[in-house]
Amino acid sequence: MFLQGRTAAITGASSGIGLACAEHLARAGASVVMGARRTDVLEQAVGRIRAGGGRAEAVTMDVSCEADSERLVERARQAFGTLDIMICNAGFGYYGTVEETPPAVMQRMMEVNFMGSYFGTRAALPVFRAQHRGHLVFVSSITGQRGVAQTSAYSATKAAQAGFAEALRAEFVRSGIHVSVVYPVSTETGYRDAMRRDYGYTVAGLGPKQSADDVARAIVGCVRRPRPEVYPYRMSKLLAVATVIAPGFTDRLVGRYGRQRTRTHEQGRASSHE
Secondary structure, three states, rough: OOOOOOOEOOOOOOOOOHHHHHHHHHHHOOOEEEEEEEHHHHHHHHHHHHHHEEEEEEEEOOOOOOOHHHHHHHHHHHHHHOOOOEEEEEOOOOOOOOOOOOOOHHHHHHHHHHHHHHHHHHHHHHHHEEEEEOOEEOOOOOHHOOOOOHHHHHHHHHHHHHHHHHHHHHOOOOOOOOEEEEOOEEOOOOOHHHHHHHEEEEEEEOOOOEEHHHHHHHHHHHHHHHOOOOOOOOOOOHHHHHHHHHHHHHHHHHHHHOOOOEEEOOOOOOOOOO
């Protein structure tokens, strides 16, 4: 796909992977409609893209609200005439055992990580069907392919997202509508700072890491040349394969890379980051 003149809508676009995607797409000539909850941060990001010669619009939204996803798509159509790419990126995580994971946090995580993708898809598909083309991109996690200790709740939401995308791919075989799932490894974003502020702990552990820019470049490459799955850290695909052919061995392997929580002195509170 030539990106010049195309329009992309991105959720969770005020920081991290979503912001990096918006910046890379804008530099490539695409118009971007950026959705997130934090109006001030979002508008600053849009301002920087415009200052650099890019075309960008901001939509304050909560991805767990279907009407907000519809507003995001409608803004794209009003501002730029159409929608070509929907990147469902908004999400947040929680580290801890099942007993340590409050039901309210699990519920909110499912609403944001999975239902956010579902609502974004429902909003975008009527446009894609009418024009007989479009690209849905779901930013999942390698834990959606292979769960890691202390991430059972988060892994479940990301696995649901991946299963949803796989079914959609089967539905749109031989059509002009593409569906891709992105499986990043641990990515350096504001993710851990948010955990410290909202839940009162820090998280550290072993294992490969990558930058938001690394993930964004992989996503833009996929938009240019659609493919079903994207592993920004290429070696992580071996983990997905090992899970299928040797699950017991993989259980022991990923046990080495579990995250450790350290309680801080800050007061934690249960809220999410999209």
